[in-house]
Amino acid sequence: MARPDQRLAANVPGAFYVDGSCIDCGTCWQFDPAHFAPTGSTSHVWAQPEDDAATRQALLALQACPVAAIGAPKQLLAQTPADGFPxxxxxxxxxxxxxxxxxxxxxxxxxxxxxxxxxxxxxxxxxxxxxxxxxxxxxxxxxxxxxxxxxxxxxxxxxxxxxxxxxxxxxxxxxxxxxxxxxxxxxxxxxxxxxxxxxxxxxxxxxxxxxxxxxxxxxxxxxxxxxxxxxxxxxxxxxxxxxxxxxxxxxxxxxxxxxxxxxxxxxxxxxxxxxxxxxxxxxxxxxxxxxxxxxx
Ligand code: SF4
CATH class of the missing domain: 3.60.15.10 (Ribonuclease Z/Hydroxyacylglutathione hydrolase-like)
Structure with missing residues (x-):
């Protein structure tokens, strides 16, 4: 589970963030390049989602992350789609x-x-x-x-x-x-x-x-x-x-x-x-x- 107190400084302000447990695997920015990007040694949120479709995409990137390094507030996590994958x-x-x-x-x-x-x-x-x-x-x-x-x-x-x-x-x-x-x-x-x-x-x-x-x-x-x-x-x-x-x-x-x-x-x-x-x-x-x- 991502921890807000480990939120990386590279993230833009807002609901979604990547924390220090990121292993830099690339899953999030390959799947959702509109919101996630590499920094060189980790990933980070470079743009926050601004509508429902974009939020769904970011929540699926969060679900795909192999080490749960992406965080978001509970009320957003509750909206994670059950039918996103495959x-x-x-x-x-x-x-x-x-x-x-x-x-x-x-x-x-x-x-x-x-x-x-x-x-x-x-x-x-x-x-x-x-x-x-x-x-x-x-x-x-x-x-x-x-x-x-x-x-x-x-x-x-x-x-x-x-x-x-x-x-x-x-x-x-x-x-x-x-x-x-x-x-x-x-x-x-x-x-x-x-x-x-x-x-x-x-x-x-x-x-x-x-x-x-x-x-x-x-x-x-x-x-x-x-x-x-x-x-x-x-x-x-x-x-x-x-x-x-x-x-x-x-x-x-x-x-x-x-x-x-x-x-x-x-x-x-x-x-x-x-x-x-x-x-x-x-x-x-x-x-x-x-x-x-x-x-x-
Ligand atoms: S999917 Fe998770 S571990 Fe992989 S780069 Fe993104 S935040 Fe880091």
């Missing part, structure tokens, strides 16, 4: 993509995602990408959308509460062999660097580098869940692959970035960092820009 990101003919919120300290606040889709016979066949922190409230919301059939774990850092989610929904889990010691209970293994079709519209793309067993998932040919391999940066704007945050092999990570040239990504949904949507042709340009920068 939050719709985009709707495609093949299914909908949602942000799960409820970030976990165990994954340093990594984003997790839910694809809601149906089989030909109409039964739900939903996919969870990485794990939110366990929440019975979120589980009820996901159950109402058809539960979870499969869980794709992008890499060792973001497995968080995968067992609780798998148990709750009887979901099968996939993880790359090289990172499987982080989730030994996972029922399925991804091997090597060859792409693997999980279903007609689900393609696993191994991207070793950040960790030896990092994988991305391409949904419907256009939505790339990239784990910590790649994300969108805002200052300057553009794709980011981070040598500083590469835990295994930077040269391998560069090769993994190069192997994404043939994709036509329209949504990039990472574990950490900003999400981004691309217009047609923009992915190719941005990826080449990134590669030129990384090879300089």
């Amino acid at each position: 939050a719709l990101v985009t709707a495609l003919p093949q299914g909908e993509v949602h942000y799960c919120g409820w970030a976990s300290r165990k994954s340093f606040g990594a984003s997790s995602w839910l694809i809601t889709r149906r089989r030909a016979d109409g039964r739900p066949d939903n996919v969870l990408i990485d794990s939110p922190r366990w929440s019975a409230a979120l589980a009820r919301r996901i159950e109402a959308q058809g539960g979870v059939s499969r869980i794709l774990l992008s890499h060792r850092d973001d497995v968080a509460d995968h067992s609780a989610w798998a148990d709750r929904f009887g979901a099968g889990r996939w993880i790359h062999t090289a990172d499987a010691d982080a989730a030994p209970e996972a029922e399925h293994r991804i091997e090597g660097t060859e792409r693997q079709q999980l279903d007609d519209d689900l393609l696993v793309v191994p991207v070793p580098g950040h960790t030896a067993g990092s994988v991305a998932l391409l949904f419907a040919g256009t939505v790339l869940f990239s784990g910590d391999h790649l994300w969108w940066g805002v200052d300057p704007a553009g794709l980011v692959a981070s040598r500083r945050h590469c835990w295994w092999n930077w040269q391998e990570q560069l090769r993994s970035v190069e192997r994404l040239r043939d994709l036509d990504v329209r949504w990039l949904l990472p574990g950490h960092g900003r999400w981004h949507s691309f217009v047609k042709g923009e992915w190719e340009l941005e990826l080449e820009k990134l590669l030129r920068h990384l090879h300089r």
